[in-house]
Amino acid sequence: MLKDWLGHHHGHHDSLVHRLPAAGKLWAALAIIVGSVLVPWGWHAWFIGVSALLLLVAGLSRVGLWFLLRRLLLLSPFVLGVVLVNALQAAVPGAWLALAARSAICLFTVVLLSNTTPFGKVLAALRSARVPALLVTTLALMHRYLFVLLDESERMRRARASRTFERQRRMRWHLLGTVVGQLFVRASERAERIYAAMCARGWK
C-alpha cells in the first residue's frame, strides 16, 4: 500500500532536473497543472506539447519512467468511480477521455516534481513566497516526524500481532480506537519534548 511506496522517493538523487531551483520547478508545475485544467480539450497542441515536455524532463531526471508510470496506475476507487460515471452519463461521448488525460498529466507532473525536489527545498520556496511561518513550520515538523510516527505505529502493530492468537486480518474496532488514541498521546508527548529541546537551544 502507500506505506511500501513511501520508501521509493528519489528526491535526493542527482540529475540535471534535481539541480534546478525548487521555486522554478514549483511555478512550472503549477503552470502546467493550472493550464491543463483550464485549457479546452480542443487545443490538442497544449496537451501534446506538455506531454512531450514531461516525458523529456522525466528522461533527464533519471527517475525510472516505469516507476513514474506505475504511480499513475494507483487509482483509488473514488477516481475510478468518477471516471466510470462520467463515461456513462456525460452529455458528450468521449468526454471521459479528456478527464482521464487531464488527470494523468497533472498527476505525472506532481509525481515528477516530488521525486526531483527534496521537501526541504519546497518548504524553503514556500517560505520565500511568504506563506505564513506557522504553516511552514507545521509542514516541516509533520514531514520530519511522519516516519517516526509511522515507525511507532508499526512497532505497536507488531507488538499487538505478537499477542493476537486468532487469525484476524482486520483489527477489531475497539482496538482501532485505542491505537489511534495512543498514537495521539505519543505524538503529543513527543511534541512537548520537542518544545523543550527547541527552548534549550534558544528558541523564542
Added chain:
Amino acid sequence: MSGAIAIAGLRYRYHDGTEALRGVSFQIALGECVGLLGPNGSGKSTLLLHLNGILPDKIADGGAVRIAGEAITATNLESIRRQVGLLFQDPDDQLFCATVEEDVAFGPQQLGLRGEALVTRVEHALGMVGLAGYGHRATHHLSHGEKRRVCLAGVLACEPTVLVLDEPTSDLDPRGRREFKALLQGIPATKLIATHDLEWVVELCSRVIVLDRGVVVADGPTVEVLNDEALMLAHGLERPHSLRHHHPH
C-alpha cells in the same frame, strides 16, 4: 555559592502533587566531569531540566539553581541556555530539523549568527563530533549513533560552558559508546551526565552523585562511591564488575 553549577535545596512537585525533588543540593566546579546516578523514578531527568530553566514552568526568584554564580530567573533564560547545553535522552526529540546542517545551525541561528560565521560554526561542530561532510544528510536516515553525535554537535555549536547529558549511551552499541566517551573526553566543558551505564561512569567521571527518591544519597569520588556495595544495592544500583577486581585507590 560558586562553581560552574550550584544547587541549593531544590524542590519540585509534579502537577498531580507528587514530589519529584525534595531538597537537592550539590556544587560542581569548573571542568569537572560528574556522573548522576540513580534508579528509575529518582528524579534525574527532572533535575536536569532545571539546569537550563525548562523547569519549573514558572521560575520564581528563589534562586535554587545557579550557573557560574548567576541564579536562573525568568529574565536571564537566554543567557543561561547559551551557557548550559542540554542533550536529551531521545535524539529524535532533539533532531527536529530535516537535514543535519539545518539542525546544527538552529542553536547558533537563535543566537544571532548568520552567513559565513554560521557556516563555519556548523562545520566546526560537525568536525568535533567526527561527522564532517554530513551536512546534507536527512536526519531521519541516520543511525542511532550518528543521531546522537549530531545532537551533540547541535549543542556544541552553541559553545556552552556546561554540558548536561541525559542517558547518552542508552541505545549505543559498544563501539558507539567508546566513540562517544572519546568525544566527551575531548570537550573541555564542565559535564554532568545522568546515566545507568556504571562502567562508562567509571571510565569517564571522577565524581558521582547518587539520587534516590528526590534526594542526594551519595556524593563523592567515583570509585569510592561505586565500591560501596551496600549503598549501591540500597539505591537500585550495583557495584560495577570492573571494580570488583580493582583495589580502590
Added chain:
Amino acid sequence: MHIPDGFLDGKTAITAAALSTVGVGVALRQVRRELPPRRIPLLGLAAAFLFAAQMVNFPVAGGTSGHLVGGVLVAALLGPSAAIVVLTAVLVVQCFLFADGGLSALGANLFNMGILGAGGGYLVFRLVGSRLRGLRGQVTGVAFGGWISTVLASIGCAGQLAWSHTVPWSAGFPMMASVHMVIGIGEGLIGALAFLAVQRTRPDLVAERQPTSTGVLPGGMVRYGLLAALGLAVFVAPFACPWPDGLEAVAAKLGFDAQATSSVVHAPVAGYRWPGIHSAAGATALAGALGTMVVFGLALLLGHLLVRKPTQEPTKAATKEPPC
C-alpha cells in the same frame, strides 16, 4: 475523497480555493492568538499523527476501504482552528508527496474535509456536548460529529463535481452520500473511541480551552460557518433545491445549467409530491434524513456503552513527567 486534478473545472476550483484560503487565513490567525507557544510543535505532530492514523485502514461493506479523516477528532482535541491548520498540512503533504488529491483541487479538498467537514462536525460536537453533560456528551458528540463531517464532506464533493459537469448531481449525490453515510460510521466510531482513550490517559492533552456552555464557541467558528454556508450555497444549493421557475431562468442565464441533468421536481409547497418516486437524489436526501436520526441514536447508544457514569469527570491522571 481526495479529488484529483482535472476533475474540477476552473470556476469550481477557483471558488473553492478562494473559500479555503480565507478559512485557512482565519484559522492561522486564531491559532496564533489561542495556542500557547509550547503547543506550536503539536500542530506538526498532530498532522503527522493524522496521517499515520489515516494509514490504518478499515474495510467497508463491498470491499472498498474507507479510512479515517480525523478532522473532528483533532478539532475536539485541539480546537477547530488548529484542526483546519493541521488538515491543511496533511492535505498539502498528501498532495505533494503522494499525489493524493490534485494541486488545483487542494482548495476544494480542504473546503470539503476541513471547513465543511471538520467545521460542521465540530459544531455538532459542541451542540451535542452542551445538551448532554460530561464525558458521555463529548463522546457522543465526537461520534455523531464525525459521521456528520464525512457526509457533509461528501456532499460538498458531489456538488463540486456536479458544478464542473464531471458527474451530474443526480448520479453523484446518491452515490457519494450513500457510500459516505456508511464510511462515516467508522469515522464516528473510531473518533469516539480514540477521543475516549486520550481522555482516559492524558486528559490534560484535550485542550483546556473547552468551555462547556454553548454560548461560547471558539473564536473563528462564526466565520467558518459562514464560509461553509457560502460553499454549500454555491456548490450544493443549485442542485439540491427545487427552484421556482423564475429563479431557474436567471440561473440558466448565468450558466448554471445543472438543472438539465437533475430531475428534482419543482413543486410549490402546497402540492408537494414525494420526491422518492421521481429522483434518486430526492430518495437519497430522504434516506439521509432518516439515516441521520438513526445514526444519532447509535451515537447516543455508543456514549452510553462507553461511558458508564454520565457526568464522569475525566480522571485526573498523573501528567506524564519526564521519566528518570
